[in-house]
Amino acid sequence: MSILRRTMKKILSLADDFTEKYNGKLIPTDEAVKLLKALVIKYAALEIVSPHGKSPIALFESPCAATAENPSAVKELCIFVGEPHASYTVRNSPNRARYISEEEAIRILETKNAKGHVHYLCFAESKHGPFYAICNCCPGCCVTIKSDIGKKSMLIPAGYIALVNPHKCIGCGQCMEYCPFGAMSLRDKRMRIDPKRCMGCGVCTNKCRKDALSLVPNKKHPAPLTPDKLLGD
Template sequence: MPLFKPSTLRLLKEAARIPGYPLLERLHGYVYLRWPYLYIGLGLGTHPMARLLAPLAALATRLYPTRPDAHADPDRVTWADSYHGKALPLDEARRLVTVRRDIEIRDLEKVIPYKRARDLVLQSPGRIVALECPCRSAHETPCLPLDVCLVVGEPFASFVLEHHPGKSRLISPEQAVEILEQEDRRGHVHHAFFKEALLGRFYAICNCCSCCCGAMQAQRNGIPMLCSSGFVAELDAAACAQCGLCAKRCQFQALTFEGGVTRLDPAQCMGCGVCVNACPKGALSLRRDAARGEPLELQKLLAGAG
């Protein structure tokens, strides 16, 4: 019986081709993909072993401070630099799961404003796996359905499929689009996730709700693990029917409905577009905001890379 599964060997070989890629990060990436439910459960404090492994969590915090002001060295990498998500409007999420060719776009500093994990590299992008969300799975009463994490491309898709056969399934790009659209209708946010330990690049689109998502909860607690789409919502008060539906859907508390009046706080908005798609009167729209960084617009990035 072989010591490693074929997908593990492929992941390790891919990591070995990256100059200067640390062994510790290779092991970190393996642990993250191999035991995601333990990994996320420990991070959320919901796993039974969380208390037992608290010393390891403390060590990880020293290695990767969780806040930019947690240390005096501005060049030191924080947790947010090594693991983070980029909010995506539905159309851009669709494009990421329906691209028909391999992609290699490096160092997207203006798009992903972190020190690490800024590469958009897709190999066999049509190979997509729907994985049961580790964040939702960590809760006693999670949002449903569970299998809404989309692992895109190789070597990640094969690794997840081979190591989590009961919690993952291979799907087509069309099925991935259907999941994105269904989650959008539920008011959940599409995030393109990047991780330093996973070859420093994009690996998945997660469909996130603030009640379950560890990254969204960290964001609320001052740990900047998510970045804006590059857009911000605008409200046309004259067109608004004051139904309050957008406020119910907003995961970032940017929209509120009190006293029969809808209010928008642009400072809280991440530009995900969920409210735009939910509004029955078309009173909400997205506009570009240069102060929030560049959007992850696949067609423009490909045109620039070409």
């Protein structure tokens, strides 16, 4: 068993020990940034920091990206927020995890989204403190996304659906190339959204040259996750 697999096994074991209820949900970039900032404020208010005075944010090498057939060039994709999980990850995998600042975490969220990655928030109620992680999933190597495309869903939709403005769309198809869930198709030179496949991740909205795509609430999916809903503020 590789060092990476052993480390992930330890982390999953820790999650089993600490977790009473586990949840996960897709979130667009702007909401991911808001949630990250809210979490940092929460831990600052509680005066919780990692060992050596570090912010309780750790960046970890994604096991999916590291072991994929065509892995992402940059494998540091998973952001853990909060203790004891951040320090546990860094302590047990010093070559694959490191502490990062709030600013670097936000920069990672934004740059990964620009590359077509999908944000997936994992959170859990814990006996020893809550666990939060934002995975910046690479569509080409993420096991979770691949399982969803294979119709065995492991994802909770973001609560949005992509909306096409027919007056702006020129039918170039560029956005369709980036959709990780195969929810887009061209018909009569206009982009069509499959409501059964669209997960509301928002990747396509940043790829449209004509600003013809936007996210709107999808009432058929669970509501979007906001800081007040997650943190109870």
